[in-house]
Amino acid sequence: MASLEDxxxxxxxxxxxxxxxxxxYVGPGDDAACIDVNGSRIVVSTDIVTFERHLVKGMTMERxxxxxxxxxxxxxxxxxxxxxxxLAAVTLPPETDENVLYDIMNGIDQCAxxxxxxxxxxxxxxxQGAVCGTALGICEHKVLTRNGARxxxxxxxxxxxxxxxxxxxxxxxGIDEKDALSAAMLPIPRIDEGIFLSxxxxxxxxxxxxxxLSATANAICRSSGAGMDIIWESLPKGAGVDNxxxxxxxxxxxxxxxxxxxxxxxxxFGKEHLKVLNSSDIGFSVIGKVMSGNSVNLITDGxxxxxxxxxxxxxxxxxxxxx
Amino acid sequence: MASLEDxxxxxxxxxxxxxxxxxxYVGPGDDAACIDVNGSRIVVSTDIVTFERHLVKGMTMERxxxxxxxxxxxxxxxxxxxxxxxLAAVTLPPETDENVLYDIMNGIDQCAxxxxxxxxxxxxxxxQGAVCGTALGICEHKVLTRNGARxxxxxxxxxxxxxxxxxxxxxxxGIDEKDALSAAMLPIPRIDEGIFLSxxxxxxxxxxxxxxLSATANAICRSSGAGMDIIWESLPKGAGVDNxxxxxxxxxxxxxxxxxxxxxxxxxFGKEHLKVLNSSDIGFSVIGKVMSGNSVNLITDGxxxxxxxxxxxxxxxxxxxxx
Numbered sequence: 001m002a003s004l005e006d007x008x009x010x011x012x013x014x015x016x017x018x019x020x021x022x023x024x025y026v027g028p029g030d031d032a033a034c035i036d037v038n039g040s041r042i043v044v045s046t047d048i049v050t051f052e053r054h055l056v057k058g059m060t061m062e063r064x065x066x067x068x069x070x071x072x073x074x075x076x077x078x079x080x081x082x083x084x085x086x087l088a089a090v091t092l093p094p095e096t097d098e099n100v101l102y103d104i105m106n107g108i109d110q111c112a113x114x115x116x117x118x119x120x121x122x123x124x125x126x127x128q129g130a131v132c133g134t135a136l137g138i139c140e141h142k143v144l145t146r147n148g149a150r151x152x153x154x155x156x157x158x159x160x161x162x163x164x165x166x167x168x169x170x171x172x173x174g175i176d177e178k179d180a181l182s183a184a185m186l187p188i189p190r191i192d193e194g195i196f197l198s199x200x201x202x203x204x205x206x207x208x209x210x211x212x213l214s215a216t217a218n219a220i221c222r223s224s225g226a227g228m229d230i231i232w233e234s235l236p237k238g239a240g241v242d243n244x245x246x247x248x249x250x251x252x253x254x255x256x257x258x259x260x261x262x263x264x265x266x267x268x269f270g271k272e273h274l275k276v277l278n279s280s281d282i283g284f285s286v287i288g289k290v291m292s293g294n295s296v297n298l299i300t301d302g303x304x305x306x307x308x309x310x311x312x313x314x315x316x317x318x319x320x321x322x323x
Numbered sequence: 324m325a326s327l328e329d330x331x332x333x334x335x336x337x338x339x340x341x342x343x344x345x346x347x348y349v350g351p352g353d354d355a356a357c358i359d360v361n362g363s364r365i366v367v368s369t370d371i372v373t374f375e376r377h378l379v380k381g382m383t384m385e386r387x388x389x390x391x392x393x394x395x396x397x398x399x400x401x402x403x404x405x406x407x408x409x410l411a412a413v414t415l416p417p418e419t420d421e422n423v424l425y426d427i428m429n430g431i432d433q434c435a436x437x438x439x440x441x442x443x444x445x446x447x448x449x450x451q452g453a454v455c456g457t458a459l460g461i462c463e464h465k466v467l468t469r470n471g472a473r474x475x476x477x478x479x480x481x482x483x484x485x486x487x488x489x490x491x492x493x494x495x496x497g498i499d500e501k502d503a504l505s506a507a508m509l510p511i512p513r514i515d516e517g518i519f520l521s522x523x524x525x526x527x528x529x530x531x532x533x534x535x536l537s538a539t540a541n542a543i544c545r546s547s548g549a550g551m552d553i554i555w556e557s558l559p560k561g562a563g564v565d566n567x568x569x570x571x572x573x574x575x576x577x578x579x580x581x582x583x584x585x586x587x588x589x590x591x592f593g594k595e596h597l598k599v600l601n602s603s604d605i606g607f608s609v610i611g612k613v614m615s616g617n618s619v620n621l622i623t624d625g626x627x628x629x630x631x632x633x634x635x636x637x638x639x640x641x642x643x644x645x646x
Binding site for chain 1: 339407447459
């Protein structure tokens with residue numbers, strides 16, 4: 001008998017996928033599933049956030065609600081879809097002040113509004129503090145998946161890397177690092193970016209990097225049957241990374257590659273689209289190239305080493321161990 | 324400051340609804356929400372079941388999974404929609420045997436297959452034992468809501484009443500009452516019934532009675548601005564109710580009206596549809612009539628008394644208090 005913590009979340013998901021039936025347009029295993037409804041592609045995804053794992057020191061309940069919505073809407077963004085609503089099932093201990101529930105729902109509502117959508121429904125039950133969100137989206141164009149990266153494609157990431165991790169450490173240590181704290185507590189789903197990448201048929205693969213860049217690169221490569229060279233010097237360093245790394249002695253690599261919590265999109269695309277991307281409003285950085293084979297490498301000072309999947313893994317690792 | 328248990332689930336939901344924006348085709352507050360996607364009506368609902376509240380003595384993990392799927396698919400049925408998929412976010416303590424997760428997912432998969440659909444995706448996180456399910460459906464015809472009951476309409480219910488409650492008591496007391504145990508642990512969402520009521524434009528209102536018949540009658544009346552007379556002698560008594568009531572001294576009224584757990588549909592309809600209903604495959608009983616005013620009455624031996632909302636209320640009542 002193996003326990004969940006022996007096996008780890010990602011292996012568990014693989015084992016589950018082997019045991020269930022599936023025929024959806026894009027099935028279980030991507031950031032979101034996609035079903036075809038009379039020619040419309042409906043994208044749907046569910047994600048749980050819990051007080052135990054996701055409530056940072058100093059985080060208000062409204063921000064916790066925002067985070068719960070953002071992690072779900074980010075999955076919709078990564079498929080190239082426009083949000084069409086969110087559902088929130090909230091569990092809280094019965095003795096909780098009722099305002100905690102209202103504040104969480106307000107935070108979800110605010111994030112939904114920011115993303116051009118709204119709360120469709122929900123549920124409340126006694127239990128641990130947790131929000132199980134489900135986001136829906138409509139994909140008008142190409143559905144972006146993990147499995148289309150082709151050797152020769154460029155690899156890019158929206159925004160910058162490491163701020164969310166820096167923000168978590170800042171919060172834990174009472175350091176006032178505003179932009180990083182904001183990245184950790186008020187992540188912005190990259191809705192417009194996803195729609196642009198889908199609508200202009202640019203991305204060959206796309207995934208959000210919420211579990212960390214290294215985990216995402218490895219997941220895209222596994223799904224696509226390809227390798228990747230990522231150039232360390234090309235990675236866009238986020239606000240607060242420098243300062244938190246120096247003050248707390250945490251390697252920048254950890255914050256930028258493995259720590260997770262940045263809700264940016266990693267995507268691959270053919271070189272011919274670089275001009276369109278450069279002339280768009282999308283903030284992105286080219287960080288590497290898709291290779292044949294199956295090695296995911298990090299090139300530092302011209303020297304290649306394996307970029308192992310060091311991302312956040314539920315069950316087997318405690319966030320407190322990582323932070 | 325009031326706590327969640329002071330306020331109770333239904334009042335909490337009303338307070339939340341006042342605080343959030345909403346413009347969905349059928350918004351928060353019904354069994355499911357409905358959005359319009361290029362002319363297709365997508366119905367979506369989320370519900371949590373927890374080990375603490377829903378795991379009956381003697382229930383296997385596969386049956387717990389089935390229950391988790393059924394409660395969600397029942398909400399899709401009550402809207403008159405055809406299931407289009409289910410998502411399952413599962414929280415379990417890290418030390419749990421991995422087979423618990425696989426068994427839960429198998430149970431969800433089996434119920435989904437029974438209802439003609441499949442698992443689209445999910446999430447797993449460390450936490451208490453719980454499944455947050457989200458079901459999607461497509462409504463090809465009229466979306467069935469709670470708010471359309473009109474004075475003069477007949478009131479009906481599918482299947483029978485009280486078996487699920489009898490099954491819970493049977494399980495708790497180690498009584499072998501097969502049909503009742505099955506009703507409690509393997510509830511059947513009334514998918515075909517909902518589609519029939521929608522497709523033939525029969526029902527003026529519809530809702531599942533999972534929280535109990537009395538709660539459902541009161542909810543439909545509140546939403547519709549109407550009253551209701553329910554005839555006690557017309558209520559279809561479920562398997563095991565008689566026996567469990569006698570053996571354990573539990574009033575039949577409690578099992579059939581308040582206990583909840585029966586995933587039947589309560590619906591209202593104009594008399595002119597009775598012939599079509601009678602000649603259909605739908606198993607139903609006419610149990611009363613919609614009245615003007617706002618009183619919900621139970622008529623027993625010709626004498627009317629108020630049928631109070633005695634249904635299951637989370638937060639304020641412990642299931643152990645009820646059972």
